Amino acid sequence: MSSGKVKVVEKIFEANDTLAAQIEGRLKDSGVFAINIMASPGAGKTSLILKTIEKLHRNFKIGVIEGDTAAVTIDSDKVTALGIPAVQINTGGQCHLDAVMIGQALNHLALSELDLIIVENVGNLICPASFKIGTHANVVISSIPEGDDKPHKYTGIYRGIDVLLINKIDLLPYLDFRMDYFRQGVEILNPGVTTFELSCKTGEGFDGWIQWISKQVDAFKK
Amino acid sequence: MSSGKVKVVEKIFEANDTLAAQIEGRLKDSGVFAINIMASPGAGKTSLILKTIEKLHRNFKIGVIEGDTAAVTIDSDKVTALGIPAVQINTGGQCHLDAVMIGQALNHLALSELDLIIVENVGNLICPASFKIGTHANVVISSIPEGDDKPHKYTGIYRGIDVLLINKIDLLPYLDFRMDYFRQGVEILNPGVTTFELSCKTGEGFDGWIQWISKQVDAFKK
Numbered sequence: 001m002s003s004g005k006v007k008v009v010e011k012i013f014e015a016n017d018t019l020a021a022q023i024e025g026r027l028k029d030s031g032v033f034a035i036n037i038m039a040s041p042g043a044g045k046t047s048l049i050l051k052t053i054e055k056l057h058r059n060f061k062i063g064v065i066e067g068d069t070a071a072v073t074i075d076s077d078k079v080t081a082l083g084i085p086a087v088q089i090n091t092g093g094q095c096h097l098d099a100v101m102i103g104q105a106l107n108h109l110a111l112s113e114l115d116l117i118i119v120e121n122v123g124n125l126i127c128p129a130s131f132k133i134g135t136h137a138n139v140v141i142s143s144i145p146e147g148d149d150k151p152h153k154y155t156g157i158y159r160g161i162d163v164l165l166i167n168k169i170d171l172l173p174y175l176d177f178r179m180d181y182f183r184q185g186v187e188i189l190n191p192g193v194t195t196f197e198l199s200c201k202t203g204e205g206f207d208g209w210i211q212w213i214s215k216q217v218d219a220f221k222k
Numbered sequence: 223m224s225s226g227k228v229k230v231v232e233k234i235f236e237a238n239d240t241l242a243a244q245i246e247g248r249l250k251d252s253g254v255f256a257i258n259i260m261a262s263p264g265a266g267k268t269s270l271i272l273k274t275i276e277k278l279h280r281n282f283k284i285g286v287i288e289g290d291t292a293a294v295t296i297d298s299d300k301v302t303a304l305g306i307p308a309v310q311i312n313t314g315g316q317c318h319l320d321a322v323m324i325g326q327a328l329n330h331l332a333l334s335e336l337d338l339i340i341v342e343n344v345g346n347l348i349c350p351a352s353f354k355i356g357t358h359a360n361v362v363i364s365s366i367p368e369g370d371d372k373p374h375k376y377t378g379i380y381r382g383i384d385v386l387l388i389n390k391i392d393l394l395p396y397l398d399f400r401m402d403y404f405r406q407g408v409e410i411l412n413p414g415v416t417t418f419e420l421s422c423k424t425g426e427g428f429d430g431w432i433q434w435i436s437k438q439v440d441a442f443k444k
Contacts, residue, residue, distance in 0.1 A: 040263045041347045041376055042368025069348055070377040093378055095317065095348040123376065124348055125263045126291055126317040145367035145390065146264025154263055154345065155292040156315055168367065174396055 016131055019099035023106065023134025030111040031222030034119065035213070036097075036133055038157060039141035041123030044167040046075045047200035048141060049118050053082050055210045060115040060217050065089060065105045067097040067122045075120060085109060096127040099134055116217045125150070129157040137162040137216065144168040148178045151185030158189040163196070165209060170199040238353055241321035245328065245356025252333040253444030256341065257435070258319075258355055260379060261363035263345030266389040268297045269422035270363060271340050275304050277432045282337040282439050287311060287327045289319040289344045297342060307331060318349040321356055338439045347372070351379040359384040359438065366390040370400045373407030380411040385418070387431060392421040 027034050037045050053062055064086040066076040070093075076086040087105040089097060102119065109117065119135055121128045138161040142150055145168060151158050158164070164186060166179075179197070186193060194212060198205030249256050259267050275284055286308040288298040293312045301308040309327040311319060324341065331339065341357055343350045360383040364372055367390060373380050380386070386408060388401075401419070408415060416434060420427030 040345070040368075041372055042262065042365075068375055070375055072375055074371055074374060093348075093352075095346070122348070123262070124317070124346060126315075126344070126346055127349065130315075143264075143367065145365065145393070146262075149296055150263055152296060153290055153292055153294055171367070171393070171396060174393060 013130070016099045019103060020132035020134040023099055023103055024136065026106070027111070027117070027134065027136070028220065030114075031220055032111055032114050032117055033137075033217045033220035034117040034135040035137045035139050036119045036121055036128075036135040037139050037141065038121045038125075038128045038161075039123060040125045040143070040146060043123075043141045043143040043146065044200050045120045045123065045141055046078060048165065048167065049120060050078060050082065051200050051203070051206065052118065052210070052213065053079070053084055055206065056116070056214065056217075057082070057084065059214065061113055063087075063109045063114045063117045065102065065109075065117065065119045067091060067101070067120055069093050069095065069122055091122060095122055095124050096131050097121050097133050098131045102133045102135075115221055116213070125154045125157050129160065136220070139163045139165060141165045141167050142182070144171045144175055144177045148182040149185070151182060151189060155189055158186050158193075161190060161193060163194045163209075163212065164190075166195065166197045167200055169197050169204060170202045235352070238321045241325060242354035242356040245321055245325055246358065248328070249333070249339070249356065249358070250442065252336075253442055254333055254336050254339055255359075255439045255442035256339040256357040257359045257361050258341045258343055258350075258357040259361050259363065260343045260347075260350045260383075261345060262347045262365070262368060265345070265363045265365040265368065266422050267342045267345065267363055268300060270387065270389065271342060272300060272304065273422050273425070273428065274340065274432070274435065275301070275306055277428065278338070278436065278439075279304070279306065281436065283335055285309075285331045285336045285339045287324065287331075287339065287341045289313060289323070289342055291315050291317065291344055313344060317344055317346050318353050319343050319355050320353045324355045324357075337443055338435070347376045347379050351382065358442070361385045361387060363387045363389050364404070366393045366397055366399045370404040371407070373404060373411060377411055380408050380415075383412060383415060385416045385431075385434065386412075388417065388419045389422055391419050391426060392424045
């Protein structure tokens with residue numbers, strides 16, 4: 001590759017980060033706490049969002065931004081069915097959300113009427129880690145069936161996150177998953193990261209996550 | 223984006239496809255059948271490769287190319303433990319394998335002594351679909367815990383594939399997975415695609431896959 005090509009890539013990241021910082025400020029000024037949910041396809045992003053809404057909708061006004069590679073509204077339909085405003089981003093095949101997309105999506109949400117925005121990133125354990133989108137916390141969901149070696153192999157995404165959710169613990173009896181080995185891998189990349197083991201299906205372990213997010217939203221609220 | 227930037231991307235794809243075609247010819251001339259295994263992280267790529275080796279190593283000489291984003295040899299160590307040659311590609315964070323990487327990896331395998339090369343792509347249900355790597359068949363592994371809506375949401379990867387493996391069917395009793403809904407989604411994208419429902423853990427349904435791959439390897443063998 002020529003150095004010219006590398007320069008183009010650097011400028012794209014730079015422009016994205018500048019816009020992300022602006023979005024972060026815009027949300028903070030509006031008293032809205034925003035989180036970016038990242039995970040492999042099928043780790044339970046939508047399930048987590050639906051259950052979080054169920055637990056928090058009486059306390060906070062919530063909005064959701066759904067990112068998908070294809071032109072579908074499967075996930076946002078589930079959110080709006082709960083009476084929660086949702087904006088769908090179809091990336092047209094692109095493997096991650098970026099700050100431009102979030103900036104546009106925010107124009108479709110009434111920020112002054114919201115306390116919390118949950119962004120569901122595209123299902124991908126690699127690319128979303130490289131793109132800031134202006135949220136205040138990065139959350140990764142890992143799930144038991146994905147296997148206990150994931151933080152040893154997909155190192156990038158665990159590094160910059162604020163919360164790790166280990167989902168589908170109801171399947172532990174049926175799988176060979178060494179929780180110690182998994183958490184050791186994460187600890188090397190992100191020492192002391194806030195971690196909750198839970199099941200979106202049974203609700204087990206969900207309270208810790210709800211307490212954490214409630215505390216953040218309260219701190220931002222105007 | 224300026225049209226200049228778009229041109230760069232087109233040229234990258236063009237150069238990759240040209241190299242992929244050369245690799246495909248080189249493998250065919252050597253009588254080596256090669257497959258590209260793509261899937262989400264944790265769908266069972268490595269498990270499938272290990273079990274396929276177990277079933278086929280008496281009939282065919284097999285080599286493996288392992289792609290990972292991080293500098294690890296977790297998967298290739300498992301392969302070499304079975305006495306099978308493996309080449310590790312560490313993409314340095316990149317989310318897919320490309321033809322350049324495969325071309326270099328092939329220099330470390332004695333093609334004249336092999337019948338089958340299995341390439342394990344980086345765990346990602348989006349990006350690998352865009353990059354030809356010179357293999358003769360594209361195989362996607364989906365797994366039951368990922369959920370039955372995946373072909374409805376991650377459409378790109380199902381389109382160009384030759385075989386679909388639906389793995390972890392041993393977990394069907396513990397999950398709400400509608401096989402009909404999943405397969406309808408695939409049928410729209412890739413009508414009549416060869417599909418095997420199986421479990422790498424229990425071995426259920428594995429025979430169909432082994433018969434399919436044996437037939438292809440035999441047809442290429444010199």
